[in-house]
Amino acid sequence: MSDDKKLTPRATDFSAWYNEVVLRAQLADYSPVRGCMVIRPDGYGIWERMQRALDDMFKATGHRNAYFPLLIPESYLRKEAEHVEGFAPEAAVVTHGGGKKLDEPLVIRPTSETIIYSMFAKWVQSYRDLPILINQWANVVRWEMRTRLFLRTLEFLWQEGHTAHATHDEAEAETRQMLGVYRTFMEGWIAMPVVTGLKTQSEKFAGALRTYSCEAMMQDNKALQAGTSHNLGQNFAKAFELQFQDEAGEMQFAWNTSWGASTRMIGGLVMTHGDDNGLRVPPKLAPTEVVVVPIWKSDEERSRLLEAAQQLKTTLSSWNGRGDDRIRVHIDAREGIKPGAKYYEWELRGVPLRIELGPRDLAGNSCMTARRDTREKKIFSLDGIAESVAGVLGTIQDDMLKAARDRREANSVREPISYDRFKELMEGEGAFVYAGWNGDPAVEAKVKEETKATIRCIPDEEFRTPGGPTTCMVTGEPAKHQVVWAKAY
């Protein structure tokens, strides 16, 4: 794949398109270690903005950051029965350290419940020590066999929240609250609409009482699970003796929650918004929101245009109409590259707004703008340019969410369909299918085996089809739940 070749169209091969966009937009690269990737500055810049926004929301809801060890004694993983079954097969195991074989092997954390709740047990004595509301930004390793850049890698970056509460209800409220935080972030920042809901018992987190998730629809109509929030019940508290004395003086086990979102969201961003010209980054997450391309033909023009571009950048980036969140501007002043080639490159890299500035624009006290999302071009006066640019960036952010939501709804099936039609859909174009389910895990397993589709969630009230299906799509029996079926990443 040469750099000046056109991208494989999404319709031809969505998977090839995805890899090409990630590589050519320089978000990430393959590394010499199987299944591990390098996140390049343009990809990491998006991650930094994701981190900042989420971190602010975690702190606003009373959480504090901490850091726990990367290495976990193998015996810890084994203390919670479901947990070890879920994670032991994917473990990366350190057997040697400092030139010697270790007495007990250490596992690189696949997630940190075990090590964190063993520490909580040390810190909690009384109900006065509760709740504990902690978050950790960290890397984790899960030994996946089939990997994809951002979507599934041996190592990935994420945050994992871990809390302890005195009661079930408080833990449940926390679990739901953090699911809401994820949804707000994914819709408000990634412009990626999600269906929130409850995972079935066979799809829940290993060791949880209940798992809730955010399910987003990619452009190939497959689901991406983009964030999960778990009510862990007292499972880990019992395994690690996380107890407290309640107000009556009785010893009680604490109730835990955990919740995580990862660099996988960057893959979700690409597959939600990218087009056949490349990446489209929602303005709120774009390390560069505006690229200014000055156009010149002579040396005299060049110095004049560069100066004007610099002035424009200063005007935009010093404007405080968005408070501390200044407009992020880059000037592409490279020599020896034609403006058209620059436009092409910045479209590929997904910068939300391009401003072209030539001698004629300058003479007219205006500039030409091009939106990346719609590719719409429009002349802006240089008077009040910051307000105009901020306005269009806001519109782009909103329009991207709306476009993604419209696409999702257009590819959701809400009328009752037969299981045969369902199978056709899953073999063909895919969809989110809202259907009745009798609640039997055997039916769930059969559908998964026959179609590779899974129940993404039992959707929250607001996502359900009103007066929805009353019978199970597969058996025709009375439906116990309305569920969302889809193939997933």
Place this chain on the structure above:
Amino acid sequence: MSDDKKLTPRATDFSAWYNEVVLRAQLADYSPVRGCMVIRPDGYGIWERMQRALDDMFKATGHRNAYFPLLIPESYLRKEAEHVEGFAPEAAVVTHGGGKKLDEPLVIRPTSETIIYSMFAKWVQSYRDLPILINQWANVVRWEMRTRLFLRTLEFLWQEGHTAHATHDEAEAETRQMLGVYRTFMEGWIAMPVVTGLKTQSEKFAGALRTYSCEAMMQDNKALQAGTSHNLGQNFAKAFELQFQDEAGEMQFAWNTSWGASTRMIGGLVMTHGDDNGLRVPPKLAPTEVVVVPIWKSDEERSRLLEAAQQLKTTLSSWNGRGDDRIRVHIDAREGIKPGAKYYEWELRGVPLRIELGPRDLAGNSCMTARRDTREKKIFSLDGIAESVAGVLGTIQDDMLKAARDRREANSVREPISYDRFKELMEGEGAFVYAGWNGDPAVEAKVKEETKATIRCIPDEEFRTPGGPTTCMVTGEPAKHQVVWAKAY
């Protein structure tokens, strides 16, 4: 050690004092994994502020963040001869993944030169691709046998900058620039003065051409190496075939630099500023700069005082005289704990300024303040309180640096001393000894063996004793360099 027991005084046992402060100020805790620690929210809050300040400085000097894999093929470590010799003995080795023995063992990164320069080699073709200016925030593992909270742990958090340049001089300028950034940060934020200079060949980074370091003096007169900046020459470029075509069309090896600073700096902060009452955090790094302790005797007073405290907090934290950097305030409204016990606790935890607010203060439109650094108490009018508080916080920051610098100079020996006197000093109270050295590594090794002291650095011009020693302290031969000797962490 019970929580209400007094700390071991520094003069009695500095090492015990250090551990007690770290644990009781809740900066960190021991974990169930040997040599690995848990960084608790109060410690991590300091680290977050360190990260933010350094990251801003890295970006202001043109660097961008990226992320490279945790796991490195063992063969990569072996490609640079000095590097493998330095790091292989400390390696944590992953031999199994996904339930299977790996074909090639993977090492958890002890530092990332090898994996990063192998990627640079993929990205660089021409001189136009240079320089590459990258930084990574990451965890690393080095299998240390004797560990200390923050100072030496198996796993630690750090940043590692990695750059590639077309010429030696450019790489050298970058190496020096980043040493300067570290110094600015350590003095300006940690209020920890440092001596900068060149490491001797026996003390340099494994694989570097030259290593520069920041050396701080702790209160036991031992040195803490708090940040290092390496000119790596072409050593790694040759090992990983990091080549570029220069303007003349010739293939050249690139020149690399790397530079790192870690959570060890938190240990430096504790040992620079702590006193027998506990921690003292410099205001710029304090997650909480001001703690307000409302004092009440009756329910009526309580609600009035809590309201006044809340109003004070709002006044302080909404004041924008420091721009976006708002004053960070906490109200200690806990019931059932006497004001005196609260003062004691916040002194232990190192909050720079305490404000006591009682009914009488309120009646007089004033409050009582207590500086943590000097324990000086002073009445402030509530009129213009934000300016007053910001002013005293600035003074505390400056005074802490000055006090630390005065202490360092008072414990530095700049007049010529005999090697016998030197041995006495190193066995006793310790010091930074500025002395002549004949440049012979054998002399360096002999002193290290006999006294455990090492050459911390060949100090930069401004730190040298003017007209300093002309003869070697050990051999009496003509001195080749003026060096700083000290025992070190």
